[in-house]
Amino acid sequence: MENIQTYQELWFVLILIFLMGYSLLDGFDLGIGILFPFLGRTGEEKDILIGSIGPVWDGNEVWIIAGGAALFAAFPHAYATAFSGFYLAMMVVLFALIFRAVSMEFRAHDQARASIWEKAFVAGSALATLLFGVALGNVVYGVPLDDKMEYAGTFLTLLRPVPLLFGITGFAAVALQGATYAVLKTEGRLRERAFHAVSILMWMNLITVLVFFLAIVLHFQDIATNWLFYLAVLFTLLWLSAIFFSVKHRHDSAPFWESSFAFIGLWFVTALIHFPNLIKATDHQRLSLTIYNSSAGLDTLKLISVIALVGMPLVVTYTFFVYRIFKGKTKSAGHYG
């Protein structure tokens, strides 16, 4: 394969996989953060909720760290334009991620201020989730770009309705990921409450994804003739609806998988409307950053393909092994206890 175009397209798929991996895995622990005040009523329940994500959230977060670095390596211009262009939003994401990361550890040791750290945990999780979706919405919907590939908008440009809709859709999907994970990892009253949250969030997700799909058909008219789009829409809706029956039968693990597959469906839809763009320009398509005009050179793409295609299967294998260690219901806060 000497053709650079092949590698550019491969890296569109690989970046998609990093983002997907992040949204499914860190998605459930961010979701636990968002639902924390609703699910955890007693101190013990709160401990179990945090204990359920404690052993794995660190590894989950590496998906965005490695994904960001992979974006930097494969498409340096897209990385440079988005991160500098969305400067203030990126800073807020960073502050949210920092607060969230330390809050779990600090809550355990700094009991006098435990409730403050819990609020930081919730706020950090919610804000990071929302902003990731809004950022994605902006690069897909389009932002003002100049002819030097630089962002030409302001902070307020980022808060237009369609990108916000991306943010809300992603937020609902992440919350559902969290609720279904809580079902999987908890017992008794806490599990019942998680089931309740799953059913409410399932309906909320059905509404947000329908509005999301509608907005997409209206805005991206080319997509209306693409049968793959309808397939992805159907895929998402079917998995979301399946949750209804799993909840009815009080199934432990099925809702989590169904929520995950529905999320994958959303990513398929996003990828279909976005390809081959990385950052769409609002005014002229020629100003857009695509995989073809913003990638690294062929040698770099070959190199990182080897690193990713050898490295990531290993990562997935040992991640799977470690998840097996923590299989089953969470009984305590563990290290945080």
Add this chain to the structure above:
Amino acid sequence: MSALFLARLQFAFTICFHFIFPAMTLGTTLIILISETLYVLKKDHTYKQITDFWVKLLGLIFVVGAATGIVMEFSFGTNWSAYSRTAGDIFGPILAAEGIIAFFLESVFLGVLLFARNRVSSGVYWLSALLVFIGGHLSAFWIVVANSWMQTPAGYVIGEGGKIILGNFFDAVFNPSTVVRYVHTIFASWVTCSVMLAGIAGYYVRKGLHGETARTMLKIGIILFAFTPLLQLGAGHAHAVKVINLQPEKAAALEGHFSTMKGAPIYALGYVDEGNRKTYGVYIPKGLSFLYNLDWNSEIKGLNDFPQEDWPPVNFVFQVYHIMVGAGVLMIVFGLLGGYFLWTKKIDDNRWYLALLPLMIPLPHIAHETGWMSAEVGRQPWIIYKLMKTGHAVSVVVTPGEILFSLIMFFLLYLLLAVIFVKIFIKIVQKGPAVS
């Protein structure tokens, strides 16, 4: 204030704060690996207690390191986007390798160390300690590669529009300063934790707390403290020699050395008057020539041979470099002294030494912070040595106001983190390893 100045200030502040934590993390994974290996071999419960205690500290240290590390990864895009566009073809893969090959490994198995003591066999637990150690040290390797490549770039080709394109990745990774810088950095973190271990254990033993566990900790700590600063002396010296060969004007600035001469003196303490191109202070005649070339009369290039616009701020790097060296010398002396007391079984008789140990915990941090300042300020005005100036690397669209805002926010946030971290750290130490 210009966007460039503020961006540099923000990078300096966030990286200085961040580095404190990985420096502790790496050494802590070494301590855990040592105590857990001894536990598996000797089945002595004391070692298990030591592991569990350090794992608790590692959980706290790691989380602050990871949280402040993401800031660094984002910063190349947020604040240095012109650099990212120019050098992304080489710098990006290095960071990607760090994430995929190293940081995943460290983070995933950290979960096992923190949460699975009672869920896995002792063999798997030991393996996790080993993998966290390896993951951490690999992660440091790639980050040091990224830095070294900016200091002594290799394996690149200049493409159209001045874009830096990948030539040979192996050459880029093993550029002339990678290995020596890596060893120097790793030893720095081992020294950091030797002092931390000896300091905490010294406090326990002096207060008569935690019995045999504290004594074993002190023994391991003192042994490490006796020889790691010596290893660092070797690595530091090798690094200094590399700098004079590869970045002579930086070496000259670190030593406050202006005119090229044979038999150049070395300053132990002093002050650099940049305007008059003179250094005042206590010096050893011909010392610099001897240290760098093992020849009292060899020639050493001075700053006067280089255009002044390519000089770093000379007095600043001179001072921070000498603080680093001074802190290093202090640690060598006290480490060897501790080793002597341990060897002659006199450590209990020298209670002043035990009392001094905890006070030394900040010393390695002072050394590695000033060491990095020497390395990074010392290579200015270049972001990539002789290829790209820092002034051309900053993000085009980010305004000074935005950076000022984020800088103030980082300052307040990190101040909060520092206060809470120290509080919790002391709390965990006061609780100590559970005595059963």
